[in-house]
Amino acid sequence: MAGSQDLFSGDRASARHAPLAERMRPRDLSEVVGQSHLLGPGKPLRVAFESGRPHSMIFWGPPGVGKTTLARLMADGFDAQFIAISAVLGGVKDIREAVQVAQVAQGQGRRTILFVDEVHRFNKAQQDAFLPYVESGLFTFIGATTENPSFEVNSALLSRARVYVLEPLSVEDLLQLIDRAVAMLGRDAGAEAGGPAPLEFAPEARELLARWADGDARRVINAIEVVAESARGAGRTVVDSAWLENSLSQNLRRFDKGGDAFYDQISALHKSVRGSDPDAALYWFARMLDGGADPRYLARRIIRMAVEDVGLADPRATQLALHGADIYERLGSPEGELALAQAVVYLACAAKSNALYMAYKQARRYAEEHGSAPVPMHLRNAPTKLMKQMGHGREYRYAHDEPHGYAAGETYFPEGLGANFYQPTDRGLEGKIADKLAFLRQLDEQGKS
Template identity: 65%
Template sequence: MADLFDAAPTAPLAEALRPSTLDEVIGQSHLIGPGKPLRLAFESGKPHSMILWGPPGVGKTTLARLTATAFGYEFIALSAVFSGVKEIRASMERAEHNLALGKKTILFVDEIHRFNKSQQDGLLPFVESGLVTFIGATTENPSFEVNSALLSRAQVYVLQVLTDDELRLLVQRAQDKVLTHLKLEDAAIDTLVGYADGDARRLLNLVEQTDTAARAAGVDLVTPDFLQNALTLNARRFDKGGDNFYDQISALHKSVRGSHPDAALYWLTRMLDGGADAKYLSRRIVRMAWEDIGLADPRAMQIANDAASTFERLGSPEGELALAQAVIYLSIAPKSNAGYMAYNQARASIKKDKSREVPVHLRNAPTKLMKELGYGHEYRYAHDEPEAYAAGETYLPEGMPEPGWYQPVPRGLELKIADKLARLRQMDEDAGDD
């Protein structure tokens, strides 16, 4: 009887299909195609330190390993999740040993963004001395997550998600090289590709699960219905706190600002489908109403607030309809950032301006002494004036010119607001002429 503990483990499909040459890599043609940066780096015969930035399953580790293979370097891999200063030190000792034997080393740090500042700083002397050629992989923006000193010593390459055609090619390669018995309807392949969402590793895991399920069920040809019943098809790729999250929030906000309701609905639904916090989205929708619509259509703020309240009351999924309709309304509403710009200009001015005194006539006078000092003296009560406006009255600190921060746009309600302000300014001028 075979000893189960002596049996060699079967490599996962993703590992079995890992490319052994640059030409076998699927995707990233903008980096490894003829005349492209990484292709030229490989052909130069001289490796350099680099950071590979991209979402999961796009080939960061594969490219790092191929770099070591292409140049005949020793490949040392660290995971920033499980490694620290001790592991870095041990890797450097190993690199020194390699150098003594005439062999150079590539140090690959997966998820480099998870190293803290001191750990990243610990790599610098060895990168600078040339003891190791450093390759880091990250799913986060290196500008924010990698120390500037380390970042300045490495070329950043941005990797992209695989296209549907590239993923289909990967399925074909799996069937040709490993799972030769697995038969998939074209529609089933499309289903797998859709749920892979640009992630090659996820796709190969799904293909592997499909093969196992088909064998167990005795299925000769896999259909989309079989996949839906046999597999747990997870939600699409979504990083609730990283770049992908903020990129999609940015796309949603800019679609609303750009008055494109379908695009705004697309990004909202994408985020909800990916597991984004709907309460956070409701707060952002309220912010959009105040920032990009403002007084051009005050109903937008009301609708946005009502949608947020509705979601609080109903929860998911019922409350998501309120968020969707708020996004549609905000998209089609007249746009104005006049209030937003006026507030920002006022803040900037206050920060650099001196502390100006409140004009005496505007001060409150609750005591006899204050009245004797003239507080509130000659204040004109607007409601007692024609049109409830004290023409010619001043409300800014003495000596401060009119800043003109708020400039209504010629859209929506602000058209009427601009007309009213113009009329009031004319009344001020007429009062000054008297």
């Protein structure tokens, strides 16, 4: 656990050897970059700061957008003791210790803010342990999570905390942070006798770095520190695009393979295919591959798109999706990815129908509602003499022997049941299927007359 009496609230000059990201933590709201939808005049968090009445809350957002910083600022703003717990490293023992420290502070007439980083990593019992103390007001609870709290935070705790969604920093926000970081490094260099000359970033390198950081303030500041160190070692005073790319050779795009960014992007791919936009579909497909998604996972989802959103309007879509998955298994990356891209574009351009998908869901519900209705005798199998004597298969009409290959008027549902689940559209091949079904229903009507 850490109190608020640390680098954040101390003299930054006295901690020159601390990481640059720590030294750059804002000391008040005026230094916070980004999150104007929460911190602007009249906005929710600004109002909370100005009210002087802290409330329990959960900060939900990607890494490096200021969740910890805002929690610490609230502790300073409310003159509260700040206790931080990491759910990655902590457990019930840390919660008990935090409660004891908060009780001492309460006895001294001081508030406590308990900050739990990565709160989604605590299990249900650990999250429940906070509830009595949140309700009693022993401390104000602030949780931080990169995951959707609707799924990862207990409903009881969620109901006692307000959720604030923090957004990735814009390129303009990151450019502002780059300038601050470079200026701080320059002041550090000037404060050292015989120190290195101040570092400069060429305009194109500055822009490239801001885009590379992908909305993450911590990433951009840490990158500047790494680049500055390597530039000093090489005797450089100006960082251009080429030097920057050499120094930051890793692909560090934000892509959480199990989190919200992952599911948001696969959702965007699926909806682009459904919306018949091949360009957007291809973009999201490439974006996910670029971020490290498993092509086999994408292949499975592409097959699902084919049967859910194209269906019988163009059965070739399913074949092409299956072929793409098979080709990828044979060729691997990167060659096999082209076959998956081909399937994505074909699906986006194909005629669309979810009639089969909707019919399947209705049939499942219908089967669940009506239980184990017996199979009609004329539809039962009769492999033995006894079964034939019992009437299995009797009066069954063999469709191939009937006019048009169709037993007009025959019923195939259990007795007393019947429904029309499949409603084909007029798009693609499904239009011909609709015509065929309409013709067969005419035969049924003629058979009744």
